[in-house]
Amino acid sequence: MTDSPPSSIDDRLYVLRTRWEFYVAEGRFEQFIEFAVAVNSLAEHLNRMRLPGLVRVCEGLENAALARLGQEDTHPLSEQDISALQRQLDTLMGAVASAKPHVPDRERRIDAPVGSAAAPEADWIKPRAVWLISAPGQADLVEALGHQLRYFGFQTVELPWGAEPPVGDRPLAVLFIPASGGMQTDDLACITAIRGTCPASQLFYLGVASAIEPIVELMRAGIDVAIPAEEQSARVLDRILDLVQNIEQEKYRVLVVEDSRVAVALIQRTLAEHGIDSHAIRDPGTLFDVLESYRPDLVLMDMFMPRFNGVEATRVLRQMSAYSTLPIVYLSGATDVGMQVEALRLGGDQFLTKPFNPVLLAAVVKTKIERFRETQRSTRLDGLTGLLNHTAAKSRLASLVQQLGAPNRHDEQSQPTGQGALTVAMIDIDHFKAINDTYGHPVGDQVIRALAWLLKGRLRSSDLIGRYGGEEFLIALPGVNLDQAVAVIDRIRSDFGALPHAHPGGALHATFSAGVASFPMFDAAADLTEAADRALLHAKRLGRNRVEAATLTSHLHSVA
Incomplete structure (x- = not known):
């Protein structure tokens, strides 16, 4: 404990x-x-x-x-x-x-889903303000970015370059929008002054040249994120929205294989300081059983133990597919460099000598686990949106359908409620190729990301949200019947149509079409996605920017 x-x-x-x-x-x-x-x-x-x-x-x-x-x-x-x-x-x-701004406790946190009840109070209420500091000639971009930020609930303050910052609470972020000609001599002085005034704010510089020297200069002056000119309006909203999302992740788990009680106590105390769970065993002979039951993210392995050493244990683990990539960090009082190299060559990830520096131990453990989990996530998540990718979304939907079972099909009037209901939606952004052709792929990517953010903000954490491919999304709503799902998706459709997407020339608006199908009218995952996709095509044929529900009759006609 x-x-x-x-x-x-x-x-x-x-x-x-x-x-x-x-x-x-x-x-x-x-x-x-x-x-x-x-x-x-x-x-x-x-x-x-x-x-x-x-x-x-x-x-x-x-x-x-x-x-x-x-x-x-x-x-x-x-x-x-x-x-x-x-x-x-x-x-x-x-x-x-x-x-830390002075915000009344009754106000809803910015990262609570829009339209939801107030989220439980955390220990920190994040600022809502974003300052936009711009050079002359950037009014259109400032207006578009401001409109977009305000839509997501931020309070914007527009300031001319070099102006005195307002008094009061400091902002969450400051956007520096320089003249179209690029960075000027006085830019760095202005940034340094704002950094001194806003030590805890995130500072963005939009429109930097894609070269290392100017970016280094900006960072030395206090800039946190320098965004290249060709990506400026497409990336900035994504980065600011990311700031208000706390990282909610499963607790890290570390298995300590160590025969010294004193060493175990020191290790577990250090890990506990960083909120890392740990389990210790003294006998490496029980390693397989504990790995199966505890499922650690990393093993801290003593180099010298009774019966066999850490290298031998690691060599055995590396022959098993379930543990072939599990991070293993050696602990040893020995300083023989040759032995350390050999230990790493035979499957270890890092070597720490005893007595260990607790800060270094925690840093190594966290870094190795983060990379291990990121590698696992990369096989499941879409790189652009952070949503489930095509394969993972289909697998998750199949799991949801399997949990419900496969009863006999109901008639079209049947509207199951509660745990037995599941509704699937296929969503596709209208005229997306025209957006890419007119405004460029970075802006098109931002439109996709904005819809992903909107879906995550409007739907529940228990709902399935995946990027099915390109500009198409797959949604699954457990416990929601067809009529309820149509209402929810249609409200999101209306909100998305009102959402501005900033680009250097101003702002554009986009729409989407959706098709919806429900279980148990369609009682297999493949049938649900196929029916929802046919309803989506029907919505496109009817003029786009609408939601259509699949019916069993139309499905039978399409199959015939």
Whole structure:
């Protein structure tokens, strides 16, 4: 059993401040290690909360702490070092305080689905404001971006280049829109000034040349994201919407194979500080049974154990397809470089020596797990939208249908409700080729992403949303009958038609058509998608920008 980590930003700040005060008072090396771990844990939490400005400030403190970690005989630190770290800690505390807006508790969070009841209160209410700082001649683009951002619930403030920033709460993001000729001499000074005023905000620069030198200059001045000119309007909304989506993910799981009780206690404490679940075994002979039941994301493997060593255990695991890519990190007190190279060559992913640095251990574990999970996700998710891809969406739909069973077909008037209902919709963006041909593929991609965002915002987390291919989407709504689904999809259709899509010349509007089919009128996954697709084609023939429901009669006629 491990201790629960702090659950909120305020809790983590309290732990951080308390550990620092203990170290300043007593100056013990292990207290400084705990302080460094607390900084690292806070940085990770801020990253999960999608607060990149605060992550930057926190990482500055973390780097300063790690640079002074040293060995036990270098502590306590000098008064000069303590004062320097104190200033950085005060800067972090001030940045958090200034970035957290004063929003009444009754207001709905920006990342709650539009039209839904208020989401449960979290420990952070994100700013809603976005500043658009533009050079002369960019009024059309500013107006289009502002219209688009306001549609998704953001509050926009338009400022001329070099203007004094408004007083009050700092924004979630600042968009710098330079003159069409590219970056000017005074641009960097303006960016640096805004960075000083808004330390926790995400700063975007739209329209940078695709070359490394100007992007490096912009980042040194304080820019977080530099977007090339050919992609500026297509990517910016996607990036800002991404900021208000907290990362909700399954807890990381680490299996510790280690025969030392002291080492296990230290490892599990370090992992718990970062919200990572762990399970430890002392006997590697039980490895297979535990892997099957615990399903870890990573194995921390002691190099030398009773009966056989970590390399031998890894070689066996790598011969099994289920564990051929599972990350394995070795732990050992040995410093023989040749042995370490051999261990990595035989299937390990990294080698850490004991006594381990807890910050480095946590960083290695998180990085390896994130890459492992990303590799797994990449086989299931569409790269452009983050939705399920064609194969994964079809597989998920088949699973939903299988869970419902396959009763006898009902007549057309049957409208099942509750757990026995399932409705499928096929959605296709109207005249999409014309959008690509007229405005370019980056804008076309943004239209697809915007519809994906709208579907995720309007539908439930239990609903299936997939990109079926190109500009076509597959939706499945469990527990929703045909009439209810038609109403839901039609409301989304109306909202999508009103959504502006910004491009350098202004804004465009797009529409979609949809076909809807329900279970158990069609009692197999393939029949549902085929019927919904035929209804979609019917909607196209009737003039597009509409939702049509499939009927059993029309399906029988099409088959005959």
